[in-house]
Amino acid sequence: MNGGWRVACVGAGYFSQFHLEAWSRHQNVQIVGLCDRDYNKAALSGWPAFLDAGDMIETVGPDVLDIIVPPQAQADVIRLALMRGVQVIVCQKPFCRSLEEAETIVEEAEQAGAMLIVHENFRFMPWYRFLKTQIAKGSIGNVHQATFRLRPGDGQGPDAYLDRQPYFQKMPRFLVQETAVHWIDTFRFLFGNPISVYADLRQMNPNITGEDAGLIVFEHGNGVRALFDGNRHLDHASDNLRRTMGEAVFEGTTGTLSLFGDGRVERRSFGAQTSGVVLQPDPWDGFGGDCVFALQSHVIDAVSQGRVPENLAREYCQVLRVRDTIYRSAQEGRRIYL
Secondary structure: OOOOEEEEEEOOOOOHHHHHHHHHOOOOEEEEEEEOOOHHHHHHOOOOEEOOHHHHHHHHOOOEEEEOOOHHHHHHHHHHHHHOOOOEEEEEOOOOOOHHHHHHHHHHHHHOOOEEEEEOOHHHOHHHHHHHHHHHOOOOOOEEEEEEEEOOOOOOOOOOOOOOOHHHHHOOOOHHHHHHHHHHHHHHHHHOOOOEEEEEEEOOOOOOOOOOEEEEEEEOHHHOEEEEEEEOOOOOOOOOOOOOOEEEEEEEOOEEEEEOOOOOEEEEEOOOOOOEEEEOOOOOOOOHHHHHHHHHHHHHHHHHOOOOOOOEHHHHHHHHHHHHHHHHHHHHOOOEEO
């Protein structure tokens, strides 16, 4: 595109800082506006500030609209963008208020000829891209099991989450809706869509509304079982608990790959007593191995080259189906096939 990509953002909350900082590092991107209901928050960013999303879109004419608002506001902003002809829309997760709303919005975007993409960035963390390559080339043989242990250590006491994302305390659905959804998508990225799920969820902190710990077992094809073991009260060994947010093990017939809190990956051969580093610790001091920048780069490169980017909203609806099935499994206490 001549002159680069004009990007406007909606939402100046906590996570917008990572979007804006990452967009600012793209050589072929110009941030042309930031909108928020709190105009002062948008103005403090230093980028052109707006109070109304429709006014911003009309004024700056963005090529890409990056939506960084909670699910209850997403559909309205997407419709504003579609009515004003925006052709590339990126929307944060969790995507819309329900699967039904998400499917409706997907239909409207497709009818308008717009590309709607969900900003699910965990699959773009460098260790998961590396692990995908290692698994695909058979470095640990046939994978039997994968386990991720979520241990961010931020869920204890009455002040849990208040310093960063206080709305976490009031979410009626929390651990799966807000956090485990990342690994629904990451396990899909690594192993394909799950065949069945079983979930055991619980609320441990009485000061919050939703669940904050639980076990979720995913059955994938080719005999793979993946376990999400989440507990926001507990921590793991890391100088930055939000880099990987926990530790993971991927076990196969010829070896094991282990992910640690500093982003390094080690491989142990089957039958061996020691392991060796195959991916060095991650040097990025910001969020998640610079996965926000990686996702943005993927979107811009794909659209520029006429390729289909990952996490198109229609495909991402499968994540929402799995999420809803997890909650149903926990409620009914049984394994459910998808």
